[in-house]
Amino acid sequence: MAKVPVQFTLNGSEKAEFIESGTTLLNALRDKIGDTSPKGGCHQGTCGACSVIIDGELRLSCLTLAETCNGADIKTTAGLAEGGVLHPLQRAFLDAFATQCGFCTPGMITAAKVLLDRTPNPSREDVVEALSGNICRCTGYEPIIQAVLTAARANSQNAA
Amino acid sequence: MELRKDYFADVRKDGLNEIGQPRPRLDSPGHVTGKTAYFADRNFPGMLHLKMVRSPHHHARIRSIDTSEAEKHPGVVRVLTARDVPHNVYTILILIQVGPEDETVLADGKVRWKGEAVVAVLAETERAAQEAAAKVKVDYEVLPAVFDMEEALKPGAPVVNEYHGQNYYLYDSGECRKVRFGDVEAGFAQADHILEQSYQSSPIEHAPTETTGCVVAPEGNDRFTCYTNTQAMFFTLDNASIILQMPGSKLHFVGGTVGGGFGGKVDVIVEPIAILGAKLTGRPVSFVYSREEEMQISSPRAAEKIVIKDGVMKDGRIVARKVTGYTDAGAYSRHSPYGAQKGAAHYPGPYTISNVWIDTYCVYTNRTPSSAMRGFGVTIGDFALEVQMDKLARLIGMDPLEFRFINAYRDGDMKAHRQPTEGAALIECMQEASRAANWPVAEKYMAMSSYRKGA
Amino acid sequence: MSLALQTFSTVKDANAALQAAGTRYLGGGTLVVRAANEGDVSTSSLVRVTDPGLSQIAVAGGKVRLGASVTMAAIASHPELAALAPAARAVGGPAIRNMATVGGNLFAPAPYGDFAVALLALDATVVTGDGETPIETFLAGRDTTRAIVTGVGFASPKAESFRFLKVSRVKPKGVSVLSIAALLELAADGAVSSARIALGCMADRPTRAKAAEKALLGCKLTPQEIAPALAAAGEGIAPITDPIASAWYRAEVLPVHLGRLLSN
Numbered sequence: 047m048a049k050v051p052v053q054f055t056l057n058g059s060e061k062a063e064f065i066e067s068g069t070t071l072l073n074a075l076r077d078k079i080g081d082t083s084p085k086g087g088c089h090q091g092t093c094g095a096c097s098v099i100i101d102g103e104l105r106l107s108c109l110t111l112a113e114t115c116n117g118a119d120i121k122t123t124a125g126l127a128e129g130g131v132l133h134p135l136q137r138a139f140l141d142a143f144a145t146q147c148g149f150c151t152p153g154m155i156t157a158a159k160v161l162l163d164r165t166p167n168p169s170r171e172d173v174v175e176a177l178s179g180n181i182c183r184c185t186g187y188e189p190i191i192q193a194v195l196t197a198a199r200a201n202s203q204n205a206a
Numbered sequence: 207m208e209l210r211k212d213y214f215a216d217v218r219k220d221g222l223n224e225i226g227q228p229r230p231r232l233d234s235p236g237h238v239t240g241k242t243a244y245f246a247d248r249n250f251p252g253m254l255h256l257k258m259v260r261s262p263h264h265h266a267r268i269r270s271i272d273t274s275e276a277e278k279h280p281g282v283v284r285v286l287t288a289r290d291v292p293h294n295v296y297t298i299l300i301l302i303q304v305g306p307e308d309e310t311v312l313a314d315g316k317v318r319w320k321g322e323a324v325v326a327v328l329a330e331t332e333r334a335a336q337e338a339a340a341k342v343k344v345d346y347e348v349l350p351a352v353f354d355m356e357e358a359l360k361p362g363a364p365v366v367n368e369y370h371g372q373n374y375y376l377y378d379s380g381e382c383r384k385v386r387f388g389d390v391e392a393g394f395a396q397a398d399h400i401l402e403q404s405y406q407s408s409p410i411e412h413a414p415t416e417t418t419g420c421v422v423a424p425e426g427n428d429r430f431t432c433y434t435n436t437q438a439m440f441f442t443l444d445n446a447s448i449i450l451q452m453p454g455s456k457l458h459f460v461g462g463t464v465g466g467g468f469g470g471k472v473d474v475i476v477e478p479i480a481i482l483g484a485k486l487t488g489r490p491v492s493f494v495y496s497r498e499e500e501m502q503i504s505s506p507r508a509a510e511k512i513v514i515k516d517g518v519m520k521d522g523r524i525v526a527r528k529v530t531g532y533t534d535a536g537a538y539s540r541h542s543p544y545g546a547q548k549g550a551a552h553y554p555g556p557y558t559i560s561n562v563w564i565d566t567y568c569v570y571t572n573r574t575p576s577s578a579m580r581g582f583g584v585t586i587g588d589f590a591l592e593v594q595m596d597k598l599a600r601l602i603g604m605d606p607l608e609f610r611f612i613n614a615y616r617d618g619d620m621k622a623h624r625q626p627t628e629g630a631a632l633i634e635c636m637q638e639a640s641r642a643a644n645w646p647v648a649e650k651y652m653a654m655s656s657y658r659k660g661a
Numbered sequence: 662m663s664l665a666l667q668t669f670s671t672v673k674d675a676n677a678a679l680q681a682a683g684t685r686y687l688g689g690g691t692l693v694v695r696a697a698n699e700g701d702v703s704t705s706s707l708v709r710v711t712d713p714g715l716s717q718i719a720v721a722g723g724k725v726r727l728g729a730s731v732t733m734a735a736i737a738s739h740p741e742l743a744a745l746a747p748a749a750r751a752v753g754g755p756a757i758r759n760m761a762t763v764g765g766n767l768f769a770p771a772p773y774g775d776f777a778v779a780l781l782a783l784d785a786t787v788v789t790g791d792g793e794t795p796i797e798t799f800l801a802g803r804d805t806t807r808a809i810v811t812g813v814g815f816a817s818p819k820a821e822s823f824r825f826l827k828v829s830r831v832k833p834k835g836v837s838v839l840s841i842a843a844l845l846e847l848a849a850d851g852a853v854s855s856a857r858i859a860l861g862c863m864a865d866r867p868t869r870a871k872a873a874e875k876a877l878l879g880c881k882l883t884p885q886e887i888a889p890a891l892a893a894a895g896e897g898i899a900p901i902t903d904p905i906a907s908a909w910y911r912a913e914v915l916p917v918h919l920g921r922l923l924s925n
Contacts, residue, residue, distance in 0.1 A: 179754020
């Protein structure tokens with residue numbers, strides 16, 4: 047099987063690996079690089095558990111081939127906390143009881159991060175739209191929406 | 207949220223100081239940082255991937271299985287059939303003496319539902335396993351299938367599961383679970399009105415975000431560590447021990463972290479065959495359902511049919527209730543004999559009725575085996591019962607909430623299955639619901655109590 | 662055989678590679694990678710093209726040209742494509758819209774392919790190395806076409822003449838029960854002077870409601886006058902049955918939703 051080199055930045059650090067051609071970014075991150083924060087829920091582009099941020103845009107790592115990400119800047123939930131201090135989104139998810147089984151949580155947080163990076167003061171509708179590709183089966187949407195709105199307020203207070 | 211501590215204050219020993227207080231979940235920090243370790247987050251060098259060849263038929267005899275092409279496929283390490291499984295016919299509830307063993311780990315001679323596991327392929331990559339699975343040749347003789355419970359119970363219906371011999375589970379009480387309390391026919395004779403209605407539900411899939419699966423690593427001393435998302439850890443360990451004819455001391459199960467279960471992960475399905483694969487190859491094995499398998503193969507909530515006949519007086523008292531419940535187990539028992547039995551105890555609902563007759567059947571059909579899901583055996587029953595209660599109230603022109611006050615069970619009442627009622631709070635819950643929903647009821651109902659009779 | 666990706670800088674080279682058996686073109690990945698993940702072993706090689714021209718949007722002289730690799734997100738946020746934004750936003754959730762392409766949508770089987778429904782109503786032209794093809798002809802032959810789609814072109818619709826509706830059970834993101842796109846020209850008195858209506862989920866690929874189009878001509882968009890068009894909407898349809906809805910249900914609700922789209 048043909049191995050191909052891939053090289054990209056993951057959460058600020060350079061990664062270079064040889065992978066089998068045709069490997070999804072999800073499998074490369076989880077099995078080769080060891081970042082298991084993106085989850086494989088459906089491998090169909092339906093659940094959003096594998097959501098990652100590629101060059102500032104929300105993408106589904108299960109439908110992205112790793113070798114198309116050469117040179118990209120990739121961010122995952124595993125890289126959000128800085129120096130052991132949780133990102134405001136992580137803090138808000140924790141405080142708002144916005145996790146239950148936790149399987150959808152990393153995808154939810156990456157989707158919310160892209161939203162807040164572009165829309166620091168989102169409306170409730172903005173949040174619902176931004177999370178619309180992420181499925182929670184423990185029926186926890188309301189606390190998740192509240193957590194994102196809380197994180198946005200915390201961000202804007204910090205900026206002020 | 208409002209906490210009303212005045213209810214039952216005189217019979218309560220604690221101050222309910224924890225209720226209503228936010229408490230951080232122990233597992234949340236792992237969830238928000240992506241560090242929580244689910245079974246699939248374990249990765250081992252040399253790990254093999256297991257893919258299942260499944261039955262394309264609802265009911266068929268297997269004439270022959272040819273795995274020779276699959277075995278030669280590049281990347282394939284081992285192909286497993288029924289004869290590789292030490293104790294191939296099992297049933298999970300055998301641990302609590304609910305038999306007979308009626309399900310095959312890998313199909314042997316016959317398939318009884320579309321999607322049943324027939325051959326397991328272990329390969330270096332998922333892709334190689336999928337390609338090899340496509341090369342397994344199974345010669346089927348398609349048999350007539352039955353999908354409807356009432357059809358299945360008719361004489362002459364195709365026999366779904368020979369281990370039972372008939373299309374229903376044979377309880378010690380006979381062809382169904384029975385509850386007999388008072389004289390139901392006398393109750394109907396006395397009733398002002400009789401209402402008979404039938405209620406039906408379809409199977410419901412839990413659709414957890416994380417699909418069913420496990421990762422097994424062979425350790426030294428012939429031990430195997432099984433990382434699994436089962437909701438029933440020791441049930442799974444003990445059943446794996448039986449299926450593999452391997453002492454439990456050889457099995458180390460690691461789990462408890464489940465990416466959504468809702469009852470869908472209590473069956474023992476992926477672990478035994480993955481452990482067997484690890485044993486026969488000496489390599490770590492990963493067996494994870496695809497999303498399609500999760501939706502089509504994993505057990506759903508059973509389809510149910512419930513026929514309720516009630517006798518009611520003009521003053522609101524229900525004086526007789528006769529219920530016939532049918533639980534569609536699909537092709538195998540799994541937890542369904544227990545679910546149907548729960549229904550038998552439950553069908554009077556939270557109401558005190560003096561004459562009760564209940565029959566509940568656990569029926570076998572050529573559908574996907576059903577199993578546990580959030581209150582299985584009672585959830586669909588509650589839907590049926592409460593719709594029936596509204597219809598009864600309408601029939602006698604009574605407020606539906608007041609109608610429930612009249613029939614609500616209270617401490618000391620004997621339930622139909624001979625369990626005395628204790629700790630009931632239905633009256634108080636309805637009183638609070640009446641206030642919260644601004645649905646007023648007569649003052650005499652607001653003065654009632656669950657444990658002070660005559661109040 | 663594992664799955665391998667071949668990358669080319671030109672469509673010409675990629676077209677040559679696509680002639681090999683077991684090869685499929687990779688756009689945004691939402692169809693072909695999904696199929697591979699689900700165990701479709703018929704594809705062993707994926708081909709992609711990195712030519713940046715495929716991602717270009719050109720709006721000039723009343724004409725729109727979308728490269729095949731243009732994403733739904735790019736259309737939804739383009740200031741000169743506001744009329745098309747609802748159709749682009751109808752596809753998937755935010756992450757899918759960052760990946761799903763115009764070219765790929767032309768191949769999406771029902772219940773997917775909402776944007777292609779819009780393109781059908783717009784009477785788009787599909788551009789491949791072999792030349793330009795009317796979208797209706799292209800969709801009819803899409804199962805056997807081997808030439809890489811490089812783009813689509815259509816006359817820029819006036820915002821008031823183009824209408825789009827997607828019906829789904831879950832909002833804001835849900836799979837289609839059905840989708841409808843309509844390009845309507847109205848005369849000064851409000852009567853329909855031309856109509857082109859495309860339907861999603863009413864067959865395995867986008868189809869036109871030709872009988873309804875014809876019945877609409879000369880009608881004002883009042884409940885009474887559009888009634889014959891609604892009655893004709895189901896002519897020739899063969900809706901899909903899937904976990905979202907049955908063919909029967911889709912056929913029953915089509916006139917209801919067409920009526921809402923037309924009278925809005």
